[in-house]
Amino acid sequence: MTDPALEAIDLTRRYQLEGVSVEALRGVTLRIDQGEFAAIIGPSGSGKSTLMHLLGCLDRPSSGQLRVNGVEMSGLSDTELAELRNRTIGFVFQSFHLLARTSALENVALPLVYRGMGKAERRERARAALEAVGLAHRLDHRPSQMSGGEQQRVAIARALVGEPTVLLADEPTGNLDTRNGAEVMAMLDRLNSDSGVAIVLVTHEPEIAAHARRQIHVRDGLIELDTSTPSPAPHPETNPHPKSAHPKPTTHPERAHSEGGDAESGRPEGDHPERDRPEVDHSERDHSERGASFGTGGSETGDRSREEGR
């Protein structure tokens, strides 16, 4: 347990879009410890989804290092990466991503199929995982026969069935109403404290991010602010506006405001590389200003990697 669950050093990610190089991440250094509960928070197009894809080993960085449980991922083949994902990372997606014509039990057992586990053991573990998320009575239901909240709980069970080190949740409440969203968040809270799995939550909603004990603010492909809440996260029902969830307005009031509005109207799963383009233009314009105001060193790496890209 000495190695951090995830350790990113100066990660960059560039996309080539119609011949134009677009930089979605511009040098992110980040460490997630075992059992930590962190939220990556940022507006649409900030690069938070790109970061999550990199942390989840779904994608490879353009430069920089990423260690998962102490294992450097750049040295791994695609097949080894798939095995790494299978054993150490659990994913929860905004749109659940359950197989439509398959029962809850089989959906949850799917990661174990790729581990080569026998059917009986798979079913046993899938059943236990579904019981842990309170769906023991829904084993044979198909996704279409369940509510959104239940579907997301099936997805959480699927993410946990392989006993991963890290659970990556990408806008897990984005497609849920407030009540179901709160339920799912409460469940993630409990899983984090009970089973000790590290959780990285990606969201654009400060209220959701407030559940985590640490908030990592991402903007324009850089970490803008990394704050820790000293005490466990309060329940959203009792305290919908925790103080710690509002560091942004104090630093960049106008931009945070306008882009927050943008994100809501443009809507949630919008971290397309295409959408990153205007953001990057924007960032290049303000680039010196921010480099000066935060002193993260990100501007230098950004410059360097941009030059490498050409």
Added chain:
Amino acid sequence: MRAREAFGMALEALRVNRMRSLLTMLGVIIGVLSVVILVSVGTGAKDTVEREISGLGSNIILIVPGRLNVGAAPTQSRLDLTDVAYVRRVVGDPGKVTVSLQSGETVRVGRAEVFSTIVGTDENLPKIFARPLDKGRYLSETDVDTRRRVTVLGSEVANKLFGDIDPIGRQVSISGARFRVVGVYAQLGSAFGVARDQEIHMPVTTAQRLLGIPRINGMAVGASGPDEIEPLQQKVVDALVDRYPGEHFSAVTQTQLLGTIGTVISMLTGVLAAIAGISLLVGGVGVSNIMLVSVRERTREIGLRKALGARQGDILRQFLIEAVLLTTIGGLIGIALGVGGALAIATFTPVPASITWWSVALAFGVSAAVGVFFGVAPARRAGKLDPVVALRAE
């Protein structure tokens, strides 16, 4: 991932899109069906011809003047009975050589008349050819030596001229001459175009006088075993060429006939099967097409599976097995229908059809190969999908 899981997943995917799977299989089904039926009919035809040729008798060598050339008119024979005696000396066993002189003539009994093939031959014919008797006796040596006007009738001739009456001892009239019937052959059926039941046999000497021809058309030599055919054939032809320098003589054996006819039929069967194979190929293109659609449709699923730890090979295998299942299930249905169709043809039509295990195995193998061949490209595309892009797909 275990092979059984991949198999189960593929079956499940086909089951979900049942109608589409069936329509996709249809191309393969029709292809395999036609291959199996056409090969069965071709094989049936070949078997029939082979049966007829070997039904002539065993180890027969036919000696004819000139070169054998399909489509060309037969050479005017210069062989006569002295040459037959000469060949008998060459062969060593006179009983192993018989003779043939043929002509089409009308045969009458009262008002009934039949156009039949007059065959002038001798007493050795039944020792070389398989010609069982129904009634009476064969031609004898005395019949030949004394130019007796006696005949042995083919079963069809006997039936048409005499009906239910026993023809033995009765008379038939050929070109104004009267002949006494001494025997009737048992029914044989036709051997590749030669209607043997319509023949009338008489002593070759009698036939020469009746037709006014001093020659014969050819000879048949019986070898004592399959190994003797080749040297004997050579020996007889060489002896005749010695006797008539500058002339050509040909020897035809059953093996050669079988070979030639078998080759022609096999070639025809092959061409037909290849045409049917084209429809199998078209079916394969259909499979490829549907698999590409399926990969596109299930892009999100592929992205998810990859996120959950599916390796490129797992995804590739899943889609490849799906394609191969499509074509092999289609192949099995096609084989079942093809075998059923061939049996129906053999039972209800005069067309012979015989199902060969190799055509069934080949059809199955080809349909599996078509699945692999046309499934690889879509499966590779699925395996290579970038999980990030695939997860975002709509």
